[in-house]
Each structure stands twice: as C-alpha cells, then as structure tokens.
Amino acid sequence: MHILHYELYRKDGIYGKFQFAGDTQPFCDTLSHAYAIPGPSNTYTYQPIVKAGTYECRRGIHHIHAKDGLEEIETFEILGIPDHSGLLFHPLNYQMQSEGCTGLGASRVRYDSNQDGKIDALDDEMITRSRATFAAWMQRLQGIDSFMLQVL
Numbered sequence: 001m002h003i004l005h006y007e008l009y010r011k012d013g014i015y016g017k018f019q020f021a022g023d024t025q026p027f028c029d030t031l032s033h034a035y036a037i038p039g040p041s042n043t044y045t046y047q048p049i050v051k052a053g054t055y056e057c058r059r060g061i062h063h064i065h066a067k068d069g070l071e072e073i074e075t076f077e078i079l080g081i082p083d084h085s086g087l088l089f090h091p092l093n094y095q096m097q098s099e100g101c102t103g104l105g106a107s108r109v110r111y112d113s114n115q116d117g118k119i120d121a122l123d124d125e126m127i128t129r130s131r132a133t134f135a136a137w138m139q140r141l142q143g144i145d146s147f148m149l150q151v152l
Helices: 130-140
Strands: 002-010 013-019 028-032 035-038 044-047 053-066 069-078 102-105 108-110 125-127 146-151
Touching: 002 044, 013 125, 028 125, 028 130, 069 130, 069 146, 102 125, 102 130
Parallel strands: 002 146
Antiparallel strands: 002 013, 013 028, 028 102, 035 044, 053 069, 053 146, 108 125
C-alpha cells in the first residue's frame, strides 16, 4: 500500500510526503489546499479534504485548471471521500492551485509570497519541479490501473 503522510498543517498548505509501497524513503513532497476550521478566540486549524484513512486510487483521464484554461491529463483520482469527487494527484506548485487535490513536487521552499522583495519566515512555502516529479511518479505507476493509498 502506498502512503501519503501529512507533516505540516498550515495556512499556506497541507504539506506531506508520498512513499511507494516497499520503498524505504519518500518519493516526493506533496501539497494540498488548507481549509481553515475556526477555533476558539479567533484561531484556526487547517485541514485537507482527504483525511486520514485508506482509499482506492483509480487511473483515468481528467481535466485540471492550467494557465490557458483546462488541461487534459492522465492521473489517479482518490475515491471514497465523503461529499467530494475529482480529488486528483497532479502537478501544482502553490496551494491556491488545489481545490483539494494533491500536488507532487521535488522539494518544499519559501517564496516571496508577501512581495516585499525578500524571502523570510513571514513568507509562504510551495513545492518545486511539480511537472517533472508528477511525470516520474506516473512512470512508477506505469501499467497500474488502481492502487490503495493509506493517508496518515
């Protein structure tokens, strides 16, 4: 069973690692949209749509938002999420590019999100090399139509 392990739950995204079954190290970093859940005294916690559990992921042709409109890609959809469908693995760099889907990237870095000309602890993070990482991920899944995913 493949594993998606969430590590950070922050306003700029839910960051984690994807690990293929049988591997001893994670294959890549992941990023999903962070949905704010109100707490006491004007505080928030941040949660993904895909919660901890075990899910089937099925290969298919899907449409994702791209710079020039919709892009058709072959990818895997995470099935069995209550009240949601179309939750995909696909290339993305920033949480704003996700509506609950999971992006795959080579690493996590800070970027000048507040556009003040410097990168520091006040800035958000993103994942890098998403298209190349996604292509390598799909190559690892060549010939596979579905797999089981454990989300931790």
